[in-house]
Amino acid sequence: MLAKYFNQAIYICSGMKYYIIAGEASGDLHGSNLIREIRKLDPGAKIRCWGGDMMQEAGAELVMHYKERAFMGFYEVVKNLPKILRNLKFCKKDIMEFAPDALILIDYPGFNLRIAEWAKPQGFKIIYYISPQVWAWKENRVKIIRNCVDKMLVILPFEKEFYRKHGMEVEYVGHPLVEEVEKHRRAAQGPFTLDSHVIALLPGSREQEILKKLPVMLEATRIFPQYEFVVAKAPGLDEHFYNELLSPYPNVKAVQGKTYDLLMKAKAALVTSGTATLETALFGVPEVVCYKGSTISYAIAKRLVKIKYICLVNLIMDREVVKELIQDDLTVSKLGFELQQILSNTQKIAQVKKDYLELHELLSKGGHASANAASSILDFLKTSAA
Secondary structure, three states, rough: OHHHHHHHHHHHHHEEEEEEEEEEHHHHHHHHHHHHHHHHOOOOOEEEEEEOOOHHOOOEEEEEEHHOOOOOHHHHHHHHHHHHHHHHHHOOOOOOOHOOOEEEEOOOOHHHHHHHHHHHHOOOOOOOEOOOOOOOOOOHHHHHHHHOEEEEEEEEOHHHHHHHOOOOOOOEOHHHHHHHHHHHHOOOOOOOOOHHHHHEEOOOOHHHHHHHHHHHHHHHHOOOOOOEEEEEEOOOHHHHHHHHHOOOOEEEEEEEEOOHHHHHHHHHEEEEEEEHHHHHHHHHOOEEEEOOOOHHHHHHHHOOOOOOOOHHHHHHHHOOOOOOEHHHHHOOOHHHHHHHHHHHHHHHHHHHHHHHHHHHHHOOOOOHHHHHHHHHHHHHHHHHHO
């Protein structure tokens, strides 16, 4: 009996092996923070990853960069199917050769759930950090998760109850964006260089979505000549693309790679639906959420997506904290009215700020998600090894 516990102690202290798979820039970011926290608790950890530069800089051995596997849209996926299948085959072989104590999957469900289905019968311990948005669509994926995942760590508070209804207990660790925003606030040196009365425009990261929403946002700026509007440009889109859109609007500027600096300065923001709505709220900036897609895409989405709100802020709080202007409601006049509300209606502004504080408290969970997740992972592995 003593020998068993002695061997277990050596196993735990000698440095465990972790194989982490993330896709896209956000997965790379959250994966890098998780790696740093794992190393604090397990200094001898050996970590291999599918991720990006940030995960590599955090101390993991990078197997394949997410940029080599970024396939967006149905046609592109079909066209690159042989490459995707080769990547899956190579990943499985690499996991087998590395023989990790833990296989940690970060979001990226199209790839990661296939790996989970294969890895479970092989006897690997599978931990999923940052759940796929199965509560919004593709709910049938819950069955795969329930059957294949040993430990699920979620970052949205309502996900715990969602999984419980599907017969699965999960752990809520808080949202990793909280620590990113706090980190940026601490690191900021001096005020943002733009003039006061700045309003941020966050129109998205993909060319098609920007072309749908940014023109409406820009037309609304004409109603507010006393303000300076600043567009947060997406990486990867050339200068000419934005210049052509912005040239008719003298009170509109643009910045690239400085979205958080912009939000620290902004009095209000017009934000496309997505993670940016949550980032804006965590910076305490009143916002109007904008969504507009093609008629066909929106009709399909309405049939597939089963949620009350499109904005993460409203979803988490389970009420309308910020106004959502969706599809036909996203007009210049309506956008102008809602922006005026969060600029001058003191009662409205005070309520939004109060709700943001409650949101921050919910997402903090008494600490930071990365540290909570790392602690939970090691506790789980120690318990499993007993």
